[in-house]
Amino acid sequence: MDMLSTACGLTKASFYHHYPSKDGLLRDVLKWTHEGIASGLFAIAYEDELAPVERLEKMGRRATRLFQNDTVGCLMAVVAVDASYGKPELLEPVRSFFDEWAKAFAHLFAGLRSKQWALVQGQQLVADIEGAILLTRIHGDSTYIERVIQRARDQLIASESASA
Numbered sequence: 001m002d003m004l005s006t007a008c009g010l011t012k013a014s015f016y017h018h019y020p021s022k023d024g025l026l027r028d029v030l031k032w033t034h035e036g037i038a039s040g041l042f043a044i045a046y047e048d049e050l051a052p053v054e055r056l057e058k059m060g061r062r063a064t065r066l067f068q069n070d071t072v073g074c075l076m077a078v079v080a081v082d083a084s085y086g087k088p089e090l091l092e093p094v095r096s097f098f099d100e101w102a103k104a105f106a107h108l109f110a111g112l113r114s115k116q117w118a119l120v121q122g123q124q125l126v127a128d129i130e131g132a133i134l135l136t137r138i139h140g141d142s143t144y145i146e147r148v149i150q151r152a153r154d155q156l157i158a159s160e161s162a163s164a
Contacts, residue, residue, distance in 0.1 A: 023090065026079070028092040032077050038100060041066065045104035047132040053156055059104075060149030065103045068142045074133045102126045112159040125152050138147075 002012060015074045024034040044059045067074060083090035106115075106122030125148070132144035 011066065023087070026090065027093060029161045030076070030079060030090070030097070034093065034097045034100070036098070037066070042104035043102055045107045051152055052160070056105075056108050056149065056153055056156060057058075058101075060146065060153075063129060064136075064142045068136050068140075074130060077130055077133070098126055107158065108156060112156075112163045119153070121152075128152075 008015065034114075041059060041062050042057055042130060044062065048059070049053055058090050065122045076094050079090055079149035080094045080098075102119065102122035102125070104122070106118040109121045112118065128148045128151075129145060132148045135144040144163070
């Protein structure tokens with residue numbers, strides 16, 4: 001909190017006037033992060049004027065730029081790990097973020113098979129990307145994310161062909 005108040009040009013007391021607790025600040029940061037990523041990344045899945053494969057590829061490019069950045073990573077994943085060890089009240093905003101991301105990916109697979117199947121594909125894609133984000137950060141190599149998107153692209157194309 002000392003570092004944050006200094007960075008904001010406030011005294012620690014002034015900072016605590018706006019945020020009486022670290023958890024309150026973290027909840028607002030999670031909300032702000034969720035809204036920003038939803039509008040800048042998840043929303044691409046609903047650009048229905050583009051083909052599903054084009055939307056997936058666009059999401060992949062955006063995710064790669066976003067999550068390979070040293071300052072971003074995936075805040076939600078970091079908080080999820082910490083929250084699971086003693087801050088369960090923070091799991092709900094994290095869960096909401098990941099659920100919305102899975103639904104965005106599921107929208108790409110909608111109409112190919114059942115709604116449940118599309119959602120499972122979306123959930124698996126989020127899990128795969130989260131692992132790829134971690135490996136991208138560890139190795140400084142964005143091809144982990146790119147490979148996940150390529151596999152999803154191949155699956156989407158195969159599913160479209162099978163349903164045609």
